[in-house]
Amino acid sequence: MRSRGWAALSGVIAGAAVLGVSDLVALATAPESAPITAVGAWLIDIAPPAVKDAMIAAFGTGDKPVLIGILLVLLAVGSAGAGLLELGRRWAGVILMVVVALGVAVAVISRAGADVGWFGPVAIGTAAGALLLRLLIGRLETARDAGTGPTRRTFLLTATISGVAAGFTVVAGRALAGAAQAADRARTLLRLPAAAEPAAAVPASADLQLQGLAPYVTPNADFYRIDTALVVPNLDAADWTLRIHGLVEREVEITFEQLLAMPLIERHVTLACVSNEVGGSLIGNALWLGYPIRSLLEQAGVRPEADMVLSRSSDGFTAGTPLEALQDPQRDSLLAVGMNGDPLPLEHGFPVRMVVPGLYGYVSATKWVVELEVTRFDAVTAYWTDRGWSAEGPIKTQSRIEVPSRTGALPAGERMIAGVAWAQHTGVERVEVRVDGGAWQEAALAGSVSDDTWVQWSLPWTAAAGDHELQVRATDRTGATQTSSEQGVVPDGATGWHTVRVSVV
Numbered sequence: 363m364r365s366r367g368w369a370a371l372s373g374v375i376a377g378a379a380v381l382g383v384s385d386l387v388a389l390a391t392a393p394e395s396a397p398i399t400a401v402g403a404w405l406i407d408i409a410p411p412a413v414k415d416a417m418i419a420a421f422g423t424g425d426k427p428v429l430i431g432i433l434l435v436l437l438a439v440g441s442a443g444a445g446l447l448e449l450g451r452r453w454a455g456v457i458l459m460v461v462v463a464l465g466v467a468v469a470v471i472s473r474a475g476a477d478v479g480w481f482g483p484v485a486i487g488t489a490a491g492a493l494l495l496r497l498l499i500g501r502l503e504t505a506r507d508a509g510t511g512p513t514r515r516t517f518l519l520t521a522t523i524s525g526v527a528a529g530f531t532v533v534a535g536r537a538l539a540g541a542a543q544a545a546d547r548a549r550t551l552l553r554l555p556a557a558a559e560p561a562a563a564v565p566a567s568a569d570l571q572l573q574g575l576a577p578y579v580t581p582n583a584d585f586y587r588i589d590t591a592l593v594v595p596n597l598d599a600a601d602w603t604l605r606i607h608g609l610v611e612r613e614v615e616i617t618f619e620q621l622l623a624m625p626l627i628e629r630h631v632t633l634a635c636v637s638n639e640v641g642g643s644l645i646g647n648a649l650w651l652g653y654p655i656r657s658l659l660e661q662a663g664v665r666p667e668a669d670m671v672l673s674r675s676s677d678g679f680t681a682g683t684p685l686e687a688l689q690d691p692q693r694d695s696l697l698a699v700g701m702n703g704d705p706l707p708l709e710h711g712f713p714v715r716m717v718v719p720g721l722y723g724y725v726s727a728t729k730w731v732v733e734l735e736v737t738r739f740d741a742v743t744a745y746w747t748d749r750g751w752s753a754e755g756p757i758k759t760q761s762r763i764e765v766p767s768r769t770g771a772l773p774a775g776e777r778m779i780a781g782v783a784w785a786q787h788t789g790v791e792r793v794e795v796r797v798d799g800g801a802w803q804e805a806a807l808a809g810s811v812s813d814d815t816w817v818q819w820s821l822p823w824t825a826a827a828g829d830h831e832l833q834v835r836a837t838d839r840t841g842a843t844q845t846s847s848e849q850g851v852v853p854d855g856a857t858g859w860h861t862v863r864v865s866v867v
Contacts, residue, residue, distance in 0.1 A: 365449060365506045372502060373445020373455065376495035377437050380459070384487030393593050394473055394677070395480035397466045397487065398437070402429050402592040403677075404469035411750050411852050418588065418637045418644070426592055441491075448499040455499070456492045463488035473678065548599040549712050552705045557651055558625035567809035570818050574765045575780050578808075578818060579630070580646035582702050587709050588635045588644060588723070590745070595676045595730045599713040604658075604697070608672075608736035611663030618713050621699065624653045629694045629719075630811040632784055634757050636722035636746075637851050641762040641860035645784070647815050650717045651700030655688045655734075658697070664689070664736055672742055673716055674733040681728045682744035683718060684754055685736070693719055693787055694814070697731070719814035720787030722755035722855060752854040759785040759844045761793055761819070761836040762860045771867045774827050779805070780820040781860075785838035789813030793836045795821045802835070813839070825866045832862045 381398065388396035394403070406414075406429075417425040440462060448455025463484055470480050569578040599618045606614040628651050638644035659671075664685065671683045688695045695718040699706060706712040711729030718726035724746045735742075739753050747753050761783035766772050783790045790810075794802040808818035837843040848858035 365502060366446060368502050369445040369449035369499060370442035371445070372498035373441040373443065373448070373495060374438050375498065376445065376459070376491040377441025379494045380441075380463075380487040380491035381434075381437065382487075383490040384483040387486050388483040391479050391482055393596070395470055395476070395483050396593075397470065397484050398430060398433050399593045400470040400473055400480075400484075401466055402426075402433055403473060403590065405429065406590050406592070407472075411746075415637055415851055419639060422586075422643065430592065444495060445499065448495055449502065453496075455495055459488055459492050459495065549705050549708065552599065554651060554700045554703075554705060555622055555626060557628040559627040561628035561630055561649055562811050564630070564811055565809035568811065568818070570780060570808050570820055572765055572778060572780050572820070574767055575818060576764060576782055578647060578810075578815075579702065580648055582648070582704065582707050582710070585646040585648060585701075585710065586635065586644045588637060589729055590679050591675075591677045591730075594708050596708065597676055597713055597730060602713050602732070604714065604732060604734065606658060606662045606734045606736070608734075609665040609668040609738070610659075610736050611665065612661075614658060614662045616658070618699075621653060621697065621714065624657075626651055626653055626699070627694065627696070628700075629696065629717075630815045631694070631696075631717050631719045632786055632814065632816045633717065633723055633727055634760075634784070634786070636724050636751065636755055636855050638760075638856065639851060640760065640848070640856050640858045641862075642856075645816070649700075649702050650696055650698040652696030652698035652714075652717060655695045655697055655716070655718075656691065658734075659685075659689060659736070662736065668736045668738060670737055670739045670742075672735040672737050672744060673728040673731050674735070675728050676730040676732050679728065680744040681716075681723075681725050682739065682742070682747060682753060683716075683721065683726045687718055687721060687726070695719070695726075720757055722757055724751060725753075725755040750853060755854055757784070757786045758855045758857060759783075759788070759790075759836050759838045759842065760856075760860075761834045761844065763795075763832055763834050763862045766832075766862070766864050768862050768864060771865045772825055774825050774866050777823050777825045778820055779823045779832060780818065781834060782816045782818050783834075783836040784816035785836060786814050786816075789839040790817050791837045791839045791841070793817075793819040793834060795832065795834050797823065798831050799833075805834075827866050829863065829865050832864065833859045835859050 385396050421428045444455035444458045447458055466484050467481055470484055564578060602618040604616050628649060630649050632647040635644035669685050671685055671688055673681050687693055698715050698717045701710055706715060714731055715729040716727055716731055763781045765778060765780040779795055783793045793805040795805050796802045803821060805819040805821040810817045835844050845857050846859050850856055
């Protein structure tokens with residue numbers, strides 16, 4: 363028998379057993395304690411901003427599945443190595459598995475909300491994998507020494523059965539975890555109350571309905587998702603509470619039922635991620651239903667020395683929001699429970715999240731929010747500010763070209779250049795387009811609900827054959843035009859004019 367190949371395969375089978383058994387045990391404790399999830403979340407926490415930006419730039423909202431895929435590949439390679447070590451070096455491969463498991467345990471216990479019970483999945487999974495590895499390598503060594511006959515068949519049968527069983531545990535664990543999250547009965551059965559203050563109707567003129575142009579209201583399924591949660595928190599709305607504390611006269615704690623009983627308001631608000639490159643897609647506009655955060659802060663009685671609110675998610679993420687923005691009566695900062703007429707989707711923060719117009723999400727849009735600590739910027743720092751991002755993140759005026767796209771040749775003739783622009787909480791005054799570095803031409807602005815949303819724009823264009831460069835810039839209602847100076851997303855958002863090159867035939 364080719365022992366080394368079979369030893370490597372035995373290690374992979376044992377590694378699959380570790381993963382599958384760990385996932386199944388984690389379902390009985392906490393999904394976040396599953397090894398792949400915990401290690402992935404730990405890597406997200408320690409990754410430098412440049413790595414995070416590179417992942418988002420390369421894979422967009424698919425960055426988390428890619429990370430999990432990378433970890434699975436590393437698991438397979440490491441497990442194969444353990445199998446090779448175990449062959450002829452009794453217990454060497456098992457020791458490697460235990461050492462790796464100890465490192466994983468450190469990552470597991472470092473997660474927010476972790477307790478000693480979170481050691482269970484990795485410990486039990488590693489024990490199962492180690493025993494299986496020792497069994498398979500022992501039978502492989504016996505078969506190798508015997509050469510042919512029953513011992514060889516015994517090994518092959520053992521390896522086949524073990525492989526099928528390990529694969530089944532992996533599939534079952536992943537499927538059950540997904541089913542548990544998708545089967546959130548509280549969300550399925552929830553009926554949101556009618557808004558005490560409905561949003562203004564979206565004018566028909568707000569959506570130009572051009573092919574390739576993003577709709578004025580982004581469907582929930584298409585709304586971008588950027589966060590640090592590898593496993594979407596599956597919170598029971600019946601158990602959810604929000605605690606407001608810190609520099610306040612009195613602590614306030616509300617339940618989900620109490621929140622729904624408050625006079626909720628509807629607002630269209632555009633959200634943007636600070637990692638959105640110029641012309642990027644990490645932005646969306648939705649109708650949100652929620653309760654004004656300033657009203658809850660009034661109940662708590664904010665002390666004069668406070669200037670920041672540190673919000674915490676159930677998964678440990680924190681964001682530092684300027685207190686002024688949350689208390690501004692002209693800025694409808696919400697504890698949101700609804701999105702586009704439905705309860706918040708799980709991946710967008712169910713049961714409750716923050717929505718703050720005019721600020722990038724990393725300082726304001728906390729999902730699965732469970733705590734608001736009234737404090738000061740000079741006293742505490744938040745998740746991304748600890749990693750080199752600016753403490754305050756006002757959204758920069760931006761615009762992008764969506765029609766025509768840069769892919770494919772464009773037929774010559776009368777065409778339309780169109781896109782969206784945003785200057786949240788300030789409003790877009792005008793959008794200008796230029797072709798091939800020529801004079802700036804003012805585009806027509808579509809309608810909008812408020813200054814807190816993006817706006818579509820369009821400009822007719824006679825497209826002549828050849829290669830062309832299209833550029834766009836927006837001016838907000840203070841008269842400030844977005845800068846041509848190019849800057850990356852770190853530390854407070856990208857700048858520059860979106861440029862699209864098209865070929866006309």
